[in-house]
Amino acid sequence: MTNVIRRPLGLWLVALAVYAFLYVPLIIVVVYSFNDSQLNAEWVGFTLDWYRKLFHNEEMLRAAGNSLLIALVASAASTLLGTMAGFAMHRYKLKLLPLLVLTPIAIPEILVGVSLLIFFVMLNITLGLVSIALAHIAFCIGFVAIVVRSRLSGMDESLTEAARDCGATPMQAFRLVT
Incomplete structure (x- = not known):
């Protein structure tokens, strides 16, 4: 019923x-x-x-391809790095890590963009696909970390401990349970 x-x-x-x-x-x-x-x-x-x-416009097709490449790279890298950052913020309760990870979310996007531009120019990094992908990754990590940390805060830690008690390695417990 x-x-x-x-x-x-x-x-x-x-x-x-x-x-x-x-x-x-x-x-x-x-x-x-x-x-x-x-x-x-x-x-x-x-x-x-x-x-x-x-x-039939080669420039538009190249621009669309570049956008797709940047989106795929930024999504994959920020998912991986943001997951690690969210897990670290949940597990270790460091004071500086949340500040570093969540600052790009709190600061206006134009300020983040100008700051990253100055940073890339200071380090003499060529402005192009790599710098754009790095900027997108830096911006997106915080959003992933927030979601991961919030999901981990609702997770029962005894599940991971039970997996470890049953013989799982720390990596197995993380990969299969967490």
């Missing part, structure tokens, strides 16, 4: 309004991307010419 929770109609209407607020502008942009007009002020007719021009 399932328990069905009835939610008030007003809650459904608010949820629908929020989703409409978020997604209707995106749908309009997608629909108007097929418009034959130069200005997109009014609908002239359906065309795929804009997409043909896009897929």
Whole structure:
């Protein structure tokens, strides 16, 4: 037997309004991307010419490829480093680590960007894909660390201890239990 929770109609209407607020502008942009007009002020007719021009523009394709590469590298590296930072913040209760990890989240993005630019110029690091990926990694680590630390704070430590008692190595207990 399932328990069905009835939610008030007003809650459904608010949820629908929020989703409409978020997604209707995106749908309009997608629909108007097929418009034959130069200005997109009014609908002239359906065309795929804009997409043909896009897929024949080498600079745009290279920029999209660079963005995808930066996203993949930054996601993988910040997930790994942020997980380690979140685990360290949970386990060791150091005072300086949360400050170092969470500062990029608290500081306005423009200030982080300018600071990283100055840092890269001081170290004579060439500005390009590597510096952009490093900047994204530095910015994203804090978000991953917050999520990992919050999930670890709700975890029962006796599970890890039980795995160790059953003969698991520390790495096995971390990988399989934590």
